[in-house]
Amino acid sequence: PAMPASSCRATLAPLAPSPAISILNPMAKSSSQPASILARLPAARSRSRTAPRPAPVPIPSPPHDSYASTALGDVVARSIHAAIARFTLGLSPAALAAASLDWAAHLAIAPGKQMQLIEKARRKAMRLADYAFKRALGVPAPPCIEPLPQDRRFDGPAWGRWPFDLVYQGFLLHQQWWHNATIGVRGVTRQHEQAVSFAARQVLDMMSPANFPATNPELLQRTLATGGVNLLRGARNLAEDWDRALAGRKPAGAEAFAVGRDVACTRGRVVFRNRLIELIRYAPARRRVRPEPVLILPAWIMKYYVLDLSPANSLVRHLVDRGFDVFAVSWVNPGPESRDMGMEDYRRLGAMAAIDAVAAAAPGRRIHGVGYCLGGTLLAIAAASMARDGDRRLRSVTLLAAQTDFTEAGELMLFVDESQLTFLEDLMWEQGFLDARQMAGAFQMLRSNDLVWSRAVRDYLMGDRRPFTDLMAWNADATRMPFRMHAEYLRRLFLGNDLAEGRYRTDGTPVALTDIRVPVFAVGATRDHVAPWQSVHKIHLLADTDITFALAEGGHNAGIVAPPGERGRSHQILTRAAHAPYLDPESWAALAERRAGAWWGSFVDFLAARSGRPVAAPRLGPSPLGDAPGLYVLQE
Secondary structure (H helix, E strand, O other): OOOOOHHHHHHHHHHOOOHHHHHHHOOOOOHHHHHHHHHHHHHHHHHHHHHHOOOOOOOOOOOOHHHHHHHHHHHHHHHHHHHHHHHOOOOOOHHHHHHHHHHHHHHOOHHHHHHHHHHHHHHHHHHHHHHHHHHHHHOOOOOOOOOOOOOOOOOHHHHHOOOOOHHHHHHHHHHHHHHHHHHOOOOOOOOHHHHHHHHHHHHHHHHHHHHHHHHHHHHHHHHHHHHHHHHHHHHHHHHHHHHHHOOOOOOOOOOOEEEOOEEEOOEEEEEEOOOOEEEEEEEOOOOOEOOEEEEHHHHHOEEEHHHHHHHHOOOHHHHHHHHOOEEEEOOOOOOOOHOOOHHHHHHHHHHHHHHHHHHHHHOOOEEEEEEEEEHHHHHOOOOOOHHHHHOOOOEEEEEEEEOOOOOOHHHHHHHOHHHHHHHHHHHHHHHEEHHHHHHHHHHHHHHHHHHHHHHHHHHHHHHOOOOOOOOHHOOOOOEEEEHHHHHHHHHHHOOOOOOOOOOEEEEEEEEHHHHHOOOOOEEHHHHHHOHHHHHHHHHHHOOOOEEEEEEEEEOOOOOOOOOOOOOOOEEEEEOOOEEEEEEEHHHHHHHEEEOOOOHHHHHHHHHHHHHOEEOOOOOOOOOOOOEEEOOOHHOO
């Protein structure tokens, strides 16, 4: 039945405001307040539609430089750095200034160190005066200071006569005082201390009495005996070397060692080539060879044939003659077009491409990997990456003077800090590469006595030429390194030590040397200033596998190029099982066996013990890629 309208209004009226109370103001105390709010809402909406909106206020953007000026400033700064680097041999003046300021500032506020240096100077002066007084009276007196064992500048008997003995004794005391002054200053960082000591040593080496005719008795004797002809010959040698340097030619005597004729002359075929490497397979010397091939991965900072010099000094030939199937990588000499090739490219197109090619040439056979210097570091990275990914194609890993931990990488660390790397990167950025000749100055300064000043005295004052050797010819055959690769190598390995600390990535995933399970044969050299043997020895801390470590006599190159026939050679060797306790370098040297002869013999024994019975040697037919040594090694 129909309800009266009044009844409807009476029923609905109390219910209408209730939702408004709960939505608009749940805390309202009276029903009339929400009603008044609702009554005002239409008017408010009407005013909001008719009232003009205020104009938007613009928000000021932060000031910024123009992209053109930023790019121009970066180009100008880098170009200036590159120009300076050509005159400083790639060394950063800012880095040296920072080290000098750090040392000078801390020495200035160290009165104890100053008093110590004053006392040392007084005592040295008294020792020298006492020695001079006895010599003036004709009384025999032992030298008040002896040269370091590696310092041969004053070995000749002429230096024992007055007044030259007094001159060189005073120089050595002065040199020792400066060594004391530049080390042990509290508060100076270790790298700055080493840099200042290094700089002081360079200045002192330059001022040595052996470098000047008036204070070098041996030079005076030669000049008197030849009537000055030695100086004429020396001037001629200087002019010839200067002319060759300006023309970009190799030093005098290098012509006697032609690649493919006198060095790098072991017979073989180029069996693989890509834009980074050529892979050489050497002709077997026996009818039967070990089934496991040997792959040699040399450093790309120089030409590959450091391990295939003249036949008497060739590790490649030595292995071939002892029944191994040997492969070797020859690196391309990159130009500006390769500026963006990085370390990962060298791993993929270099180490892994070579392993793939060897595996294809000798299917089903595991590979003995051998890496030298940078090539050894790259081989360690590749081996760890393969172990991580379950790739079991390696039978053993040999690291020749190769570092995997760079915390104690010798005096080369003097040239590795943020300032120095930025400076060097600017030089490489302009060129697209780093020429090995531009690095030669830094390496020579590490041994300036032997490689700079003694050579200058012999060649330009004595007028003699040192007989040129195959190793010297190889050392003069310089290469280049791409900008990106060398920058990554220095930053990620030398500066960051990423490989040893688990941050180095391949294929986007970190690698760990602890994943390597194949046996490792590592070689260090006693006088290696590039990869000190104590640094090479750190592989014991990183790899959880059997490690045979050999310590050879000699330097970075001469210690590795050590044929067994050389007289007087010996080496130490010791094998540590995977789970044996760690031995620090000093403890290792005390326990390791000393064997007569070079380490090559022990290396052959290591490979033979981990290889199968000999099988029929492969027959190498003609290769469309040509014969060894290939094309890349001939690139200038």
